[in-house]
Amino acid sequence: MDVEVTPADPYAIGGDLVAVAAGARSSELGASERAIADADPVAIVYTDAAPLAVVALEPDVEGLRTAAARAVRACRGGGTVAWALDASLPVPVDEQVRALAEGAVIGGYEGRRWRSGEPPRGVERFVICGGGEQLAPVAERASLVARWINAARELVDAPPNVISPAGLAERAAALPRVTVQAIDASEAGLGALAAVGGSSPQRPLLLVLKHEPAGAPDGPRLGLVGKAVTFDTGGYFLKPQADIVRQKADMAGGAAVVAALGAIAELGLPLSVTGVVPACENMLSGSAIRPTDVIETAAGLTVEVTNPDAEGRLILADALWWARRDGATHLVDLATLTGAMRAGMGDVYAGVFAGDDSWRDAVVAAGNASGDLAWPWPLHPRYRPLIDSTVADLRNTAGKSFGFPIVAATFLQQFAGDGAWAHVDMLGTALLDEDRGDAFGRGATGYGVRMLVELATRMAAHEYP
Numbered sequence: 001m002d003v004e005v006t007p008a009d010p011y012a013i014g015g016d017l018v019a020v021a022a023g024a025r026s027s028e029l030g031a032s033e034r035a036i037a038d039a040d041p042v043a044i045v046y047t048d049a050a051p052l053a054v055v056a057l058e059p060d061v062e063g064l065r066t067a068a069a070r071a072v073r074a075c076r077g078g079g080t081v082a083w084a085l086d087a088s089l090p091v092p093v094d095e096q097v098r099a100l101a102e103g104a105v106i107g108g109y110e111g112r113r114w115r116s117g118e119p120p121r122g123v124e125r126f127v128i129c130g131g132g133e134q135l136a137p138v139a140e141r142a143s144l145v146a147r148w149i150n151a152a153r154e155l156v157d158a159p160p161n162v163i164s165p166a167g168l169a170e171r172a173a174a175l176p177r178v179t180v181q182a183i184d185a186s187e188a189g190l191g192a193l194a195a196v197g198g199s200s201p202q203r204p205l206l207l208v209l210k211h212e213p214a215g216a217p218d219g220p221r222l223g224l225v226g227k228a229v230t231f232d233t234g235g236y237f238l239k240p241q242a243d244i245v246r247q248k249a250d251m252a253g254g255a256a257v258v259a260a261l262g263a264i265a266e267l268g269l270p271l272s273v274t275g276v277v278p279a280c281e282n283m284l285s286g287s288a289i290r291p292t293d294v295i296e297t298a299a300g301l302t303v304e305v306t307n308p309d310a311e312g313r314l315i316l317a318d319a320l321w322w323a324r325r326d327g328a329t330h331l332v333d334l335a336t337l338t339g340a341m342r343a344g345m346g347d348v349y350a351g352v353f354a355g356d357d358s359w360r361d362a363v364v365a366a367g368n369a370s371g372d373l374a375w376p377w378p379l380h381p382r383y384r385p386l387i388d389s390t391v392a393d394l395r396n397t398a399g400k401s402f403g404f405p406i407v408a409a410t411f412l413q414q415f416a417g418d419g420a421w422a423h424v425d426m427l428g429t430a431l432l433d434e435d436r437g438d439a440f441g442r443g444a445t446g447y448g449v450r451m452l453v454e455l456a457t458r459m460a461a462h463e464y465p
Contacts, residue, residue, distance in 0.1 A: 001104065001122070001124060001126055001143070002125050002126070003101045004126070005131045007131065008129055010084045010129040013082050015080040015081060015082035016075055016079035016081070017050055017053055017071070017079075017080075017081045018084065019052075019055055019071035019074070019081055019083045020083070020084040021056075021064075021067060021086050022036045022043075023036070030045065030047055031045050032045070041055060044074065053074045055071055059091065061095055061098075062099075064096055064103065065099040065103035065438070066438045068103030068104040069103045069106050069440075070107065071107070072122075072123045077121065079124065080125040081127070083104075083126065085128060087130075093131060093135065098139070099142075101138070102149075102439075103146075104143070105143050105147055106146050106149060106150065106439045107439055108123050108126075113154070114158075141267070144266060145449065148446075148449055149446035151258075152252070152256050152258070152448070153443065154444075155251070155255035155258065155259070155444075156248070158248070159248060160231040164281070165205045166205070169207055171258065172209055172277070175209065176262075177265035178209050178265045180207065181207070182205045182206075183205060183206040183207075185197060185203075185205065186204075188298075190278075190318040191295055191296040191318070192295055192314040193206060193278045193280060193318045195293070195314070196229075197315075199282060200281035200282075200285070204278070204279065204280035204281075206276065207276070207279055208276055208277075209257070209275035211264050211271075211272065213270055216271055219329055220464070221273070221274065222332075223323035223324070223331045223332070224276070224333075225253075225276045225323050225331065226255070226276075226334050226335070227251070227337065228253065228277045229250040229251055229280060229315070230280070231281045231283070232250040232282045233282060235289060235309060236290060236308050237291070237309040249336060249430055249431035249444065251279070252431065252444065253336060253426060253448065254278075255446070256426075256452065257334065258275065259446065260275070260448065260449050260452035263449065264456050267457075269460045271460040276319045276320075278318060278319040288308065289308050289311075290308070291308060292305065293305045297318055297415065298321045298322065299321040301414065303394045303396055304390075304394070304395040305396055306389075306396055306397045312408075313408050314396060316335060317411070317412065319333070320412065320415045320417070320421070321415050321417070324417035330420040330421075331416055331420065332421075332422050332452065333412065334424045334448045335424070335427075336425075336431075337405070338405045339427060340404035347429055348428070348436070349373045349375045349428075350367070350373070350429050350448075351374070351375055351376075351377040351425045352374050352376055352377060352424050353423045354422040355379060355413055356420055356421075358465035359421070361376065361465075362464055363424065363451070364376050366458060370451055370454040372449075377405065378406065379409055379413065380406075383407060386400060386407055387407060396411060409423045424451070429445060430445060430448075431443065431445070432444075
């Protein structure tokens with residue numbers, strides 16, 4: 001979808017649908033009081049020119065983002081949507097443009113690509129009318145990031161027989177301006193990743209993606225680590241039916257890292273960024289890890305497997321070690337890690353943990369500023385004894401009925417090395433079981449892409465702790 005900004009009147013561009021926020025501006029464009037009242041959330045007014053979509057919205061950035069997505073979906077025949085800016089809204093015009101551009105592209109996502117036959121025609125142009133040419137770069141950047149959000153959504157929504165570890169590696173290798181390696185876990189001595197992925201005929205891989213622009217300073221180097229269990233049965237702790245059907249989304253953290261690297265490279269940010277994505281399946285088979293098995297991680301620490309369904313932290317352990325050894329000065333890992341995070345935070349916020357409060361707060365701030373909502377969680381040294389093992393250096397769960405997200409973060413902390421590190425538990429936000437009333441609808445959200453791009457942008461501008 002092309003997103004444009006023009007000072008022209010919305011009826012002058014020959015669009016297939018004109019859209020506007022319910023209010024004074026919609027009245028100026030010909031909407032009656034009845035139509036404005038009936039916008040719940042969209043009312044269509046048929047005029048002598050293009051139909052007018054009156055969209056109810058909350059007068060904030062999120063409301064505008066959602067309204068643009070709804071306007072795009074209301075243009076069922078595809079073509080061009082013209083959105084009329086409303087200067088009376090309590091949102092600066094540049095913020096309006098950013099939200100509208102992003103929401104339009106998100107709203108144009110088609111998740112039914114696996115149906116037979118020709119895909120339905122979508123909206124090709126979204127024209128924001130009533131804005132000056134100086135706003136064009138704002139719309140261009142927002143729509144660029146939104147395209148990569150949709151790329152992550154497509155990876156998560158795809159069936160697991162398509163996005164296997166090898167399938168994800170193939171998609172990553174196609175990223176422009178990014179160098180990609182697909183490393184065999186066993187050959188590289190990544191014991192935890194090899195052990196988890198050894199349960200499947202699909203070979204476990206460590207994907208290493210690098211954005212190293214000419215002229216970028218030697219430091220800082222941002223390391224992004226994303227969990228990519230492309231299907232998770234739970235192994236010998238087999239998941240129940242209601243949960244196992246969601247497990248193609250257990251690679252959403254890895255999808256976010258792949259898409260964020262694509263966006264960072266296309267933006268040309270003057271910052272060295274490495275993405276490390278451990279990709280595997282956690283299957284139930286004769287070669288699956290057993291409860292009480294002891295595995296050796298790439299860091300040399302041994303782990304007693306007390307729960308084969310707590311596999312994400314195992315593969316992240318090897319990936320964090322790799323990223324730090326590769327020179328990352330600042331680390332962020334993203335993972336659909338604990339069901340308890342979803343139980344506690346729902347599908348709106350992810351939880352962020354770190355040993356350093358300033359780095360944690362920087363990650364939270366980047367998420368909230370970009371629309372990937374995040375909330376700081378505690379990480380106290382008293383949690384560390386909970387993962388002591390009687391037979392190995394560590395165990396992968398505490399064996400307690402409480403503190404699951406914090407215990408998982410504590411485990412990861414043991415492999416993050418020296419320097420800034422933050423863990424983002426995004427289980428609730430990655431895949432929506434139902435429409436929560438925003439721009440996304442049901443299915444994958446691409447959570448994490450906006451957060452990581454915003455964080456990298458701030459670091460490139462030297463705005464970081």
